[in-house]
Amino acid sequence: MFIQIEPNTDVPIYTQLTQQIIEGIANGDIKSGESLPSVRSLAADLGVNMHTVNKSYHELEKKGLISILPKSGASVNAFNEKGKVSPQQLDYMEKLLRPAVAEGIVYGLEMNDFEEIIQRIIKKLQ
Amino acid sequence: MFIQIEPNTDVPIYTQLTQQIIEGIANGDIKSGESLPSVRSLAADLGVNMHTVNKSYHELEKKGLISILPKSGASVNAFNEKGKVSPQQLDYMEKLLRPAVAEGIVYGLEMNDFEEIIQRIIKKLQ
Numbered sequence: 641m642f643i644q645i646e647p648n649t650d651v652p653i654y655t656q657l658t659q660q661i662i663e664g665i666a667n668g669d670i671k672s673g674e675s676l677p678s679v680r681s682l683a684a685d686l687g688v689n690m691h692t693v694n695k696s697y698h699e700l701e702k703k704g705l706i707s708i709l710p711k712s713g714a715s716v717n718a719f720n721e722k723g724k725v726s727p728q729q730l731d732y733m734e735k736l737l738r739p740a741v742a743e744g745i746v747y748g749l750e751m752n753d754f755e756e757i758i759q760r761i762i763k764k765l766q
Numbered sequence: 767m768f769i770q771i772e773p774n775t776d777v778p779i780y781t782q783l784t785q786q787i788i789e790g791i792a793n794g795d796i797k798s799g800e801s802l803p804s805v806r807s808l809a810a811d812l813g814v815n816m817h818t819v820n821k822s823y824h825e826l827e828k829k830g831l832i833s834i835l836p837k838s839g840a841s842v843n844a845f846n847e848k849g850k851v852s853p854q855q856l857d858y859m860e861k862l863l864r865p866a867v868a869e870g871i872v873y874g875l876e877m878n879d880f881e882e883i884i885q886r887i888i889k890k891l892q
Contacts, residue, residue, distance in 0.1 A: 659865045666871040705872060720874030729873045734883050736866045739785045741887045743862065745792040746831060747855045748846030751885065757860050758880045761867045 641670060641677065645686055653688055657696040665705065665716060667765045676706065676714040767796060767803065771812055779814055783822040791831065791842060793891045802832065802840040 643660050645653055664670040676682070679697065683690040697714050700706045708714045720729075744754060769786050771779055790796040802808070805823065809816040823840050826832045834840045846855075870880060 659868070662865065662872060663868045666868040703869070719872055722874050723876050723879070725874050725879055729875075730879065730883060733866070733870050733873065733875065733879075734886055736869065737863070737880075737883055738887050738890075739788065740859070740862045740866060741884055742785070742789045742792040742891055743829070744859050745888065745891060746788060746845055747859065748848050748851050749855075749859060750849050751881075751888065753849070753851055753856065753859075754863075754884045755877075755881060757856060757863055758867055758884075759877065760860055761864050762871065762877065765868055765871060 643682075643686060645688065654692045654695040654699070657686075657688075657693065658699050661696070661700060662705065663765060665719075670716055672716050672718045674716045675712070676716065678713055769808075769812060771814065780818045780821040780825070783812075783814075783819065784825050787822070787826060788831065789891060791845075796842055798842050798844045800842045801838070802842070804839055 641661070641664060643657060645656055647653075649656075651659075661670065661676070665672075670676075676697065677685070679690050679693045683693045686693070697706065697708060700714075701708050704717060706714050706716050720726075725733075741754065749757075767787075767790060769783060771782055773779075775782075777785075787796065787802070791798075796802075802823065803811070805816050805819045809819045812819075823832065823834060827834050827840075830843060832840050832842050846852075851859075867880065875883075
């Protein structure tokens with residue numbers, strides 16, 4: 641698992657960590673069932689506080705992406721097959737995307753602009 | 767300007783405020799050139815700390831959506847015409863959307879799912 645923390649940014653370190661783990665799962669670097677490093681070892685590797693890693697892991701757990709068990713630690717959950725998304729997940733994704741889409745509308749983006757951007761992102765995450 | 771703050775959520779109040787102002791601009795409730803309420807009066811109306819409103823206004827300023835002038839206060843900037851988006855804004859939007867799109871990919875979303883969700887959001891923001 642390759643994580644790169646950028647200290648000079650507005651994005652909190654735990655959020656950077658969460659996002660990079662999600663991207664790692666999205667692009668297949670981190671597989672379903674795989675164990676994540678222990679909080680202690682990842683914190684030491686990245687030179688960050690254990691609390692930061694802990695906060696990120698709990699955020700991932702809350703999103704249903706990983707499970708945290710007392711003895712065995714954090715492991716990545718099983719995911720849907722491509723295209724088999726539940727209505728609840730679509731609703732959740734709508735909530736998640738809404739602020740950014742609203743901002744894009746203010747900048748004058750139209751449907752085709754959003755499509756282009758999402759296609760670009762999907763390509764980069766492959 | 768109708769703002770509704772939800773106290774029992776993970777989303778910080780200043781972020782809720784920022785998002786609702788952006789949605790107000792996106793759906794045309796708040797027009798280009800319009801003045802936003804003073805920090806003091808909006809804080810009093812919403813029953814929140816002045817620091818919270820201030821933080822939200824500065825976030826909107828940083829995004830280039832409003833201007834804050836010492837005497838006249840905050841006012842909404844002029845925007846692009848629909849579809850006239852600069853390459854810089856497309857790059858910025860790519861960064862903004864990337865974490866949510868990565869999360870969607872993990873849930874199994876495909877391009878047509880993203881399209882459906884964005885169309886839903888655009889419809890709701892009209």
